[in-house]
Amino acid sequence: MTRMRIAVLQEPFSIVLREVEVPKLDSRSVLVRVASCALSGTDVRIYKGVVKTRLPIVLGQEFSGVVVEVGDEVEGVSRGEKVVVEPVLYCGKCVYCRRGLYTLCEQVKVLGVNSDGGLAEYVKVPAYAVHRVPAGLSLEEACLTVPVAVALHAVRRAGVGIGDNVLVFGAGAIGLSALQLARLSGADRVVVVEPVESKRRLAERLGAHETLSPRDMEALGDGAERRLGRFDVVIETSGSVDALRHALMLVGKRGRIVVVGAYGREARLLVDLVVRREVTVTGSWLYPHVFRKALDAIARGIVSVKEYISGRYPLARIEEAFREALKPENIRIIVQP
Ligand SMILES: [Zn+2]
Structure with missing residues (x-):
């Protein structure tokens, strides 16, 4: 496991598959083998060039998978665990982070928006960003925790x-x-x-x-x-x-x-x-302190996301997946890297 495939948006409407090194872990991160990544409205807007961000980028904010490696200092997450990623990176030091408003961090980054996201076989994320998927919930439904x-x-x-x-x-x-x-x-x-x-x-x-x-x-x-x-x-x-x-x-x-x-x-x-x-x-911006509650609501069946899924594609068919995601009648296309 040294190489992996990623889908890179080079410019609007131009997405290509690349083979790159699997990211090296640092002591506080985990490596997630991505199972499901949903194409969100934001992904589609960046793909079309309506929302501007730094390109090239690996899109995908809504993803789940299995932890395959754990950094030395990580506690509470183990290899083999099914997780969904809360795709928000924050500094932990700025005035907003210190008030607990981490989604309003001065240096906030959202995976798949201004940092590489889930349209990849593997993603390295800080351990604080993963939430264990409750037993009985599929990784496919779990990746829809974000919306x-x-x-x-x-x-x-x-x-x-x-x-x-x-x-x-x-x-x-x-x-x-x-x-x-x-x-x-x-x-x-x-x-x-x-x-x-x-x-x-x-x-x-x-x-x-x-x-x-x-x-x-x-x-x-x-x-x-x-x-x-x-x-x-x-x-x-x-x-x-x-x-x-x-x-x-x-x-x-x-x-x-x-x-x-x-x-x-x-x-x-x-x-x-x-x-x-x-x-x-x-x-209303992102989802401070409610990600776990949203995930549990899906797992308990009180919020239903099954019918949001409009189709499934392997990473190799990423262009087709985006063409489907552009259709207004489709809610979420799931990519399975
Ligand atoms: Zn901060």
């Missing part, structure tokens, strides 16, 4: 509680997880807005009381509020500027809007409305 954790942080930032009316924009892996977690938090009614019909149907199977397309929303125009009522909480996962406009239109007085989506451009909010309705607009 559930993103949604869990967002639902907590929104303070969703018993009796709340919740509106979710986007029925990708994050939006569908936010829907499930909002219901688990006691939301009375969850409405989901999503352009792709098969995803709206899935949202309904996962507990949405009603689904609409953005076109339905536009057609309702000023009548949207009369038809849908006002919402206590709006969770915006779609990255659409129009969704943000609708969010403010439909949020109730003292309501909360949590923004998880990435826009890549300026998005406007009608501030007078924020003021007069005393709306709280909150950003």
Whole structure:
């Protein structure tokens, strides 16, 4: 085991397989043999060049596998253990790390975004970044902990509680997880807005009381509020500027809007409305201190991720895998290096 294959994004839409040395371990790291790596929305946006990062890079933030080597100083992780990686690297020393806000670290790096990620046979990660996969949960489902954790942080930032009316924009892996977690938090009614019909149907199977397309929303125009009522909480996962406009239109007085989506451009909010309705607009970034809880929620079967999986490809067919991931009806393509 000295050489391994990796998939390298050289420039947008150009991904190639390379053979390189397996990374050398340091005393506080573990080496993970990757079993499943899901292609996320961020992977797709970097692949298309919409999200800029340093290239070349090995993409893949959502991955799980088996620990095959353990550094000398590592405790609590052993060879042969099944793990999922929380792909956030932090310094542990800056003002935010010292406050426990490690995902807001001044030097934060996300594997697969600005440091090499999981589209490789082996990945070296700090021991603090691995979470043991509970018995009975497949590595394939475990790698989908990331979007559930993103949604869990967002639902907590929104303070969703018993009796709340919740509106979710986007029925990708994050939006569908936010829907499930909002219901688990006691939301009375969850409405989901999503352009792709098969995803709206899935949202309904996962507990949405009603689904609409953005076109339905536009057609309702000023009548949207009369038809849908006002919402206590709006969770915006779609990255659409129009969704943000609708969010403010439909949020109730003292309501909360949590923004998880990435826009890549300026998005406007009608501030007078924020003021007069005393709306709280909150950003939600990554998943501090909730990764383990998200993983356990999947393992216990209270959050279902099975239907997020739209296809499986070996690493050798990585280009095909990305072509599939680009299709809006697919939620997660799993690559098996
Ligand atoms: Zn830090």
